[in-house]
Amino acid sequence: MTSRAYGSGLRAAFGIALLIVGLNAARLEHGYMWLDYLPYVQTDPLDAPLALLAVGMLMIRFRYGVATLVCMLAAAALGGVESYRRIVLDAGPIEVVPAVLCVAIAAGALLYRLPLPARLRSASSVAVTLSAISVGAVVLIAAALRSPAAPAAFPRTVRVLVSLVLGVAWIGYLFHGQRTRRNPAVSWLSVPAALAGLAGTAAIVWVLVGLDGVPIEQRMRWTAAAMIAALGVTALTVYGVRLGAAAAQLRRANRSLKRLLARQQRLMHARTADLQSSRERYRQLFEGVPAPVALTSPTGKVLAANPALLDLLGIESEESLKSRNFADFYADPGARDRLLGEWRESDADVHQGELEMLRVDEERRNVLYSLRTIRRPDREIEFIQGTMTDITELRRIEASQKRLESHLRLSQKLESVGRLAAGIAHEINTPMQYIGDNVYFLKQSFGAIRELLEEQRQILAASPARTAAELQGAFEDLESELEIEDTLDAMPGALERAQDGIRTVSHIVSAMKELAHPGQGSKVSTNVNDLVNTALAVTRNAYKTVAAVETTLGDIPNVLTYKNELCQVLINLIVNAAHAIEARRASDGVPGIIRIRTASRGSDVCIEVEDNGCGIPEAAVEKIFDPFFTTKGVGQGTGQGLAIARATIVDKHDGDIAVDSTPGSGTTFTITLPIDSTDTGKEECE
Amino acid sequence: MMSTKPTILCVDDELNVVESMKLNLRRHYKVLTAQSGMEALQILQQHTEVAVVVSDMRMPEMDGAKLLAEVKSAAPNVVRMLLTGYSDIDAAMRAVNEGQIFRFLTKPCEPEHLLATLEAGVEQHRLITAEQVLLQRTLLGSVKALVEVMALSNPMALGRAVRIRNTVRKLAKAARLSQTWRLEFAAMLSDRKSVV
Numbered sequence: 107m108t109s110r111a112y113g114s115g116l117r118a119a120f121g122i123a124l125l126i127v128g129l130n131a132a133r134l135e136h137g138y139m140w141l142d143y144l145p146y147v148q149t150d151p152l153d154a155p156l157a158l159l160a161v162g163m164l165m166i167r168f169r170y171g172v173a174t175l176v177c178m179l180a181a182a183a184l185g186g187v188e189s190y191r192r193i194v195l196d197a198g199p200i201e202v203v204p205a206v207l208c209v210a211i212a213a214g215a216l217l218y219r220l221p222l223p224a225r226l227r228s229a230s231s232v233a234v235t236l237s238a239i240s241v242g243a244v245v246l247i248a249a250a251l252r253s254p255a256a257p258a259a260f261p262r263t264v265r266v267l268v269s270l271v272l273g274v275a276w277i278g279y280l281f282h283g284q285r286t287r288r289n290p291a292v293s294w295l296s297v298p299a300a301l302a303g304l305a306g307t308a309a310i311v312w313v314l315v316g317l318d319g320v321p322i323e324q325r326m327r328w329t330a331a332a333m334i335a336a337l338g339v340t341a342l343t344v345y346g347v348r349l350g351a352a353a354a355q356l357r358r359a360n361r362s363l364k365r366l367l368a369r370q371q372r373l374m375h376a377r378t379a380d381l382q383s384s385r386e387r388y389r390q391l392f393e394g395v396p397a398p399v400a401l402t403s404p405t406g407k408v409l410a411a412n413p414a415l416l417d418l419l420g421i422e423s424e425e426s427l428k429s430r431n432f433a434d435f436y437a438d439p440g441a442r443d444r445l446l447g448e449w450r451e452s453d454a455d456v457h458q459g460e461l462e463m464l465r466v467d468e469e470r471r472n473v474l475y476s477l478r479t480i481r482r483p484d485r486e487i488e489f490i491q492g493t494m495t496d497i498t499e500l501r502r503i504e505a506s507q508k509r510l511e512s513h514l515r516l517s518q519k520l521e522s523v524g525r526l527a528a529g530i531a532h533e534i535n536t537p538m539q540y541i542g543d544n545v546y547f548l549k550q551s552f553g554a555i556r557e558l559l560e561e562q563r564q565i566l567a568a569s570p571a572r573t574a575a576e577l578q579g580a581f582e583d584l585e586s587e588l589e590i591e592d593t594l595d596a597m598p599g600a601l602e603r604a605q606d607g608i609r610t611v612s613h614i615v616s617a618m619k620e621l622a623h624p625g626q627g628s629k630v631s632t633n634v635n636d637l638v639n640t641a642l643a644v645t646r647n648a649y650k651t652v653a654a655v656e657t658t659l660g661d662i663p664n665v666l667t668y669k670n671e672l673c674q675v676l677i678n679l680i681v682n683a684a685h686a687i688e689a690r691r692a693s694d695g696v697p698g699i700i701r702i703r704t705a706s707r708g709s710d711v712c713i714e715v716e717d718n719g720c721g722i723p724e725a726a727v728e729k730i731f732d733p734f735f736t737t738k739g740v741g742q743g744t745g746q747g748l749a750i751a752r753a754t755i756v757d758k759h760d761g762d763i764a765v766d767s768t769p770g771s772g773t774t775f776t777i778t779l780p781i782d783s784t785d786t787g788k789e790e791c792e
Numbered sequence: 793m794m795s796t797k798p799t800i801l802c803v804d805d806e807l808n809v810v811e812s813m814k815l816n817l818r819r820h821y822k823v824l825t826a827q828s829g830m831e832a833l834q835i836l837q838q839h840t841e842v843a844v845v846v847s848d849m850r851m852p853e854m855d856g857a858k859l860l861a862e863v864k865s866a867a868p869n870v871v872r873m874l875l876t877g878y879s880d881i882d883a884a885m886r887a888v889n890e891g892q893i894f895r896f897l898t899k900p901c902e903p904e905h906l907l908a909t910l911e912a913g914v915e916q917h918r919l920i921t922a923e924q925v926l927l928q929r930t931l932l933g934s935v936k937a938l939v940e941v942m943a944l945s946n947p948m949a950l951g952r953a954v955r956i957r958n959t960v961r962k963l964a965k966a967a968r969l970s971q972t973w974r975l976e977f978a979a980m981l982s983d984r985k986s987v988v
Contacts, residue, residue: 532850535877536806538900543812546903550816589819596815603808651852 155184155208175216182212398473398494404446404487406431418473418496420465437462437470450487455479463494472498511753518750533614533647537607544604551593551600558588617643620673629666634704634711634779635659637669641676642702649684652691653698653717660705665779671754672779675763678747679715679775686719686773693720706781710761713777721769730765755779797822798914799841803832803859804848804875813846816903821910829854829862836867843917844910846897849876849883857883860891868970869920871913875901932973939980949983956982 158181185208192202392399398415402408408428419435421427433442441461449457458476465471477492561584565577572580585591617640642655649655680700687698701716722730729735731752755763759779767773799822802810810825817823824839826832828851836842845863849856860872874887877899887893894916895909943950957979964972 532877532899535899536804536809536848539875539877540806540808540812542900543809543816543903547812547815600812600815603812606808647850651850651855 155181155188155205155212158184158212178212178216182209182216185209185212398496399492400432400494401489401491402432403489406433406442408432409489415494418465418471418494419463420467420469435463435465437464446487449479449490455481460497461494470498471496472501515750515753518747530614530618530644530647534611537610541604541607541611544600544607547600548597548604551597554588554590554593558584558590561588613643617641620670630669631664632667632669632672633664634662634667634672634713637667637673638676638702638704638713641673641680645677645680645684648681649687649698649700652684653687653700656699656701658701658703660703662704662706662711663781665711665781667779668754668758671758675751675754675777676713676715678751682747683715683717683719683773686717686721688719690718690720690770707778710778710780713779714774715777716772716774718772721771721773722765722767723769727765727767731763798843798917799824799839800844800846800910800914801826801832801835801839801842802846803827803829803851803856805851806848809848813906817907817910820907821914828852829856829859832859833862833866836863836870840867842867842870844871844873844894844913846873846875846906846910849874849887855883857887857890860887860893864891865968865970869917869924871917871920873897873909873913875899875906928973931977935977935980942983946983953980953983956980 158177185205189202189205189209192205392410392412395412396414398418399410399412400408400415401410408424408430411424411427416422416424416427419427433439436442445457445459456476456478458474461473461475463471463473473494474497475492475494477490479487480489480491482488562581565572565580565584620640638657638659642657680702683700684698687700690696691698696718699718701714703712703714703716705712726735730748732749735749752763755761755777761777761779763778764776765773766776797820800817801824802813802817803826804810804813805827807827810827814823814825824835824842826835829847830853832845832847836845845860847856847859851859854862856874856876860874863870863872872891872893873895874884874891874893875897876883884896887896894913897906897909939950939953942953957976960975960979961972964975969975
């Protein structure tokens with residue numbers, strides 16, 4: 107049971123006790139003893155306020171605030187009226203006191219309800235209640251003693267018991283108000299209060315038990331005086347106790363506050379020291395870090411900048427940087443606003459990118475920036491904190507590498523053209539040889555035919571009178587002398603061969619032209635099969651003495667390619683295949699074969715170049731696409747061919763080039779090119 | 793004249809080349825053609841009358857330099873020429889060194905120039921053969937006279953000398969030696985003291 111519930115229970119018990127007291131006090135008026143005449147209950151005007159009082163007390167127990175208030179008000183009003191009536195009628199103390207008591211109790215309860223200062227309210231309430239109980243008790247006992255049946259009904263032992271019970275109730279009530287769990291220190295300080303209570307009890311006992319010879323009215327007056335004195339002491343003590351307790355509490359609180367303060371101060375000193383050292387560390391970090399760091403506002407105001415940033419921008423002091431707008435340091439004056447717009451729109455707070463900055467000395471620097479936008483709750487950018495990395499040098503190296511790469515590419519192309527040139531010269535010179543031969547023959551033949559014609563004319567002119575038979579004979583002699591029949595037989599063949607030779611030469615020349623043509627700026631729709639044939643035409647001299655070529659050209663769609671560069675790749679692969687076969691034939695003489703296949707595979711076009719040459723040693727397979735890696739002897743290869751092939755296929759065409767090689771038995775290169783779905787046209791295929 | 797046309801052999805892996813050459817040369821020469829080194833060597837075996845071989849350089853299987861080197865050992869009297877479009881100094885050097893060729897021609901070659909060169913080749917061949925005929929006729933004639941003297945004076949020695957010569961000839965053939973006449977000559981006169 108909580109102390110609060112306990113207190114409420116006590117209050118209720120007192121309420122009930124008072125009810126009984128009130129009722130009986132009223133009855134004593136009529137001379138009846140309550141124990142003897144209980145069944146003959148007679149009403150009294152005081153019954154109603156007393157009952158209301160009791161109900162109000164009970165209501166306190168059950169915390170019906172408004173009901174209590176109403177009951178108490180009613181009890182006070184009714185009790186007041188009754189008191190007034192009895193006082194006016196001069197009914198004597200026995201009649202008046204219960205009525206006044208009733209008013210006092212109700213007033214005490216109401217007082218408790220008034221919005222008075224807590225301490226006053228509590229003290230007055232206690233005083234009124236206690237005095238009411240005490241006086242009520244004394245009146246009750248006096249009434250009992252005064253009755254004719256008193257000696258018999260109240261033997262000495264009963265009087266002692268009653269006085270003890272009242273004393274205990276008195277003390278209990280005193281203690282009840284003081285003891286709270288929240289403030290246990292009060293309890294030992296309640297001893298004076300308890301002593302006062304004991305004094306009051308002794309007075310009651312004295313009234314009830316002692317001095318039989320003294321008339322009851324006198325005893326009552328003394329008792330009342332003693333109790334009022336005790337009450338005064340009690341009230342003062344209670345007040346003092348509470349004051350003392352409050353003071354002690356204050357002192358304790360003060361002490362603990364002091365301790366707390368001291369601890370806080372110690373803590374604060376430590377914290378301040380920590381803070382200072384960490385501030386120092388952060389300052390060193392900010393100023394010492396070699397990366398440029400800045401805190402700027404969206405308007406371009408520089409709020410903080412470290413020395414590395416000053417170095418980057420070529421400014422001597424932070425102040426002169428702060429006096430300028432940060433946007434002025436962007437090489438492109440509008441760049442900052444544009445970027446700010448992007449950041450504003452973005453959901454992300456961290457942004458990265460590349461910028462060109464302009465130093466004070468007008469020198470441009472390429473930087474990579476990485477920043478965080480600090481936003482207000484409405485997402486508007488408040489600050490920008492970021493760092494930069496100067497990559498000017500890197501970019502310069504990259505550019506020179508790119509230049510070097512393009513030089514290499516060109517030199518590789520020249521090398522490959524040069525290497526092929528001798529072979530191509532042979533390829534052209536061979537048909538030129540037989541074109542010349544055949545033309546020469548035709549010229550001779552034409553001479554012979556012309557001679558025949560002229561001879562025949564001369565014969566006809568010399569002897570016009572000859573017979574047909576004579577003429578025929580003469581002509582035949584002439585023809586056989588000039589071998590006309592043979593000539594005529596051979597002429598169609600000669601013409602055909604000459605034409606054949608011219609076709610061959612044109613084919614080679616056009617293939618060469620295609621190869622030597624400078625790279626187109628953009629991709630063109632390409633028939634890969636045609637490209638394979640071109641590459642084969644140009645490289646014929648490289649492979650024809652060592653290998654046969656088998657082509658399986660599938661039905662494939664056109665692909666967008668850098669035609670010229672792709673052709674170069676094919677040429678490199680075919681020449682490599684020929685070299686590999688040559689290397690193998692030198693050792694075992696197996697007839698060489700180069701197989702070239704094209705096919706469409708899903709959304710890709712595949713070109714396979716397979717040879718049965720010497721293969722690539724396992725250790726070299728990993729490296730064949732590296733620039734400058736070559737297995738050929740010094741002066742035979744620069745090691746650029748496959749590196750450029752990969753750059754062309756992977757970087758420029760978004761394709762793939764793979765190699766599968768078995769040392770000693772051959773190599774297959776597979777090129778995969780993605781088919782552009784938007785390109786299905788065949789307009790470029792011829 | 794018609795019947796004594798000299799024979800020449802043209803070798804090129806390109807049929808058009810040999811056919812076209814044949815067309816222009818047939819009036820002056822009996823023209824044989826081959827499209828590979830192996831075929832050329834076979835033809836040479838069958839036609840000992842071949843005076844000049846004209847070969848291309850770049851051919852599958854056996855290149856011109858190698859073919860002419862083979863020709864040199866198989867038929868040393870045949871005059872060897874290289875007609876090539878492959879203007880590679882290495883190839884030319886190899887052909888000259890290995891095949892000891894008579895002329896090095898480059899494609900395209902004017903038919904007149906080819907004809908003139910062939911004429912020179914045939915003349916060279918004629919000179920070589922004539923020299924050999926002379927050798928055989930004069931030197932071997934005197935040796936014969938000596939041998940006949942030996943036959944008269946010492947028939948037993950002659951029989952021995954003939955047996956030695958036969959053995960030497962077989963050995964020389966097995967060893968693939970050329971100009972065996974010197975060895976035969978030495979064999980016949982191996983028992984010189986019996987002549988004198």
